[in-house]
Amino acid sequence: MLGKLLKYELKAMGRIILPLYLVLILASALFAVNIKLNDKTQSLSGFMNIISIVTTILFVACIFVVVIVMFFLVVQRFYKNLLGQEGYLMFTLPASTLSHILSKLLSSLIWIVIGLFAGCSAGFLMVAIISDMKTFNEFISEIMWNLDSLVGSGSIVKQLGMAVVILILGIMKSLSEIYASMAVGHQFNNHRGLWSILAYIGFSLIELGISYLPFVKKITVQLTEQGGFLYNEQFHGTFAIAVLFSLIGILIYGAITWRLLDRRLNLE
Amino acid sequence: MSIFACQNLTKRYGKLTALDNIDLELESGRIVGLLGPNGSGKTTLIKLANRLLQPTSGSILIDGKAPGVESKKNIAYLPDKEYLPDWMNTRQLMHFYGDFYEDFDPQRATVMLASLDIPSDMVLKKMSKGTKEKVQLILTMSRRAKVYLLDEPIAGVDPAARDYILRTIIQNYEENSLVLISTHLIADVESVLDEAVFLKQGHIVLHKPADEIRTETGKSVDEYFREVFRC
Secondary structure (H helix, E strand, C coil): CHHHHHHHHHHHHHHHHHHHHHHHHHHHHHHHHHHHHHHHCCCCCHHHHHHHHHHHHHHHHHHHHHHHHHHHHHHHHHHHHHHCCCHHHHCCCCCCHHHHHHHHHHHHHHHHHHHHHHHHHHHHHHHHHHCCHHHHHHHHHHHHHHHHHHHCCCCHHHHHHHHHHHHHHHHHHHHHHHHHHHHHHCCCCCCHHHHHHHHHHHHHHHHHHHHHCHHHHHHHHHHHHHCCCCCCCHHHHHHHHHHHHHHHHHHHHHHHHHHHHHHCCCCC | CCCEEEEEEEEEECCEEEEEEEEEEECCCCEEEEECCCCCCHHHHHHHHCCCCCCCEEEEEECCECCCHHHHCCEEEECCCCCCCCCCEHHHHHHHHHHHCCCECHHHHHHHHHHCCCCCCCEHHHCCHHHHHHHHHHHHHCECCCEEEEECCCCCCCHHHHHHHHHHHHHHCCCCCEEEEEECCHHHHHHHCCEEEEEECCEEEEEEEHHHHHHHHCCCHHHHHHHHCCC
């Protein structure tokens, strides 16, 4: 059932976010063309000036819109589809509560990752248009060289892989926190949106408080200094902590969400 | 074994008791009216059967199974809400039902939707309230389910639509299944009922075949209901 739920969830989100990703890439291309033209013609005519301003605004606006819509979609798909009237359809399907939560989590994660790819593609497209291809190749080489010197060891693929794992787990933890907050807010009969926001603030404060607890600080320092339990370098120690904390966060928030939706569902 | 069985079933919302220690057994092949005024516990009972709520105590079994993933395969539920995603059109909704319910009969749904002249590419958002309710009913009744739980299917619709809804239920339900219709509009459904269950403030005050009620009281079910629930 998870596969079927995920299929519909990806479709429901994709019909809104996918066109925006395409517009973002298009806007970045227009912006880059505009910069390239400005470079070639030193003095701009009035018309070109307007075009320049419009493409700049369009590009910046696109970035903001994509981020805001993505956040709105994550909240809306969970709130409307599971906790709103559509919940009568979803929770009477022969699917477990865990499948519902996972389908929302995975769909949001997939579309966010696609969004990050779209953002990177837009960035590379801009560099490719603004510079000629030779410079572009130099640009890529420079990025690789910089990354290599930053992480030092030369095993750039491994380092990037770890960064990607941290990023994905971090996104999953944030999504789980948002879902758990809505599940808590849903327990109230009135002002559910407000209670969800307060629950989110509460969770964030608890997380902050936990990070200051002496034994947590001690573990953090030990793991960092001693290189963690996975590898023996400082970066790897930090990686281990980040993975561990994200996993614990995902499990705790997931358990809260599951418990409230499975045992204390409160559809209007 | 009854297809629908409640034993000592109680549901409380804080201090309010919505269902109070009820026992109820319903058999397959019957159309049963779950009758009671607003707030009598009808929707609570149906939600418990669908696992949208958890009982405070007691048990409810559908075809011998506690409400869960397995029981949901056998229940066709029509809530008293607009519960379908409004961005989907009827074709997408049929695929959705077909994907999740093995007992969904797309042929039956297609015929019924065609009789209403609803374009398959029209999204729900663009339909009138009455048409949306008909689409919901058609999708529910296009399942060959063991149990149909219909919560207030005729509330808030005009008399012509009521006739359509009742006709659709009668013509499409599986004969060996249980149809439980919750309503407070007795007169409209009386003619189709085999049995009636009167629910009053969370208690079952009567559960009898409709014919028996008429014979024993000399009144229609509707008239007897008005007498029992007189304010």
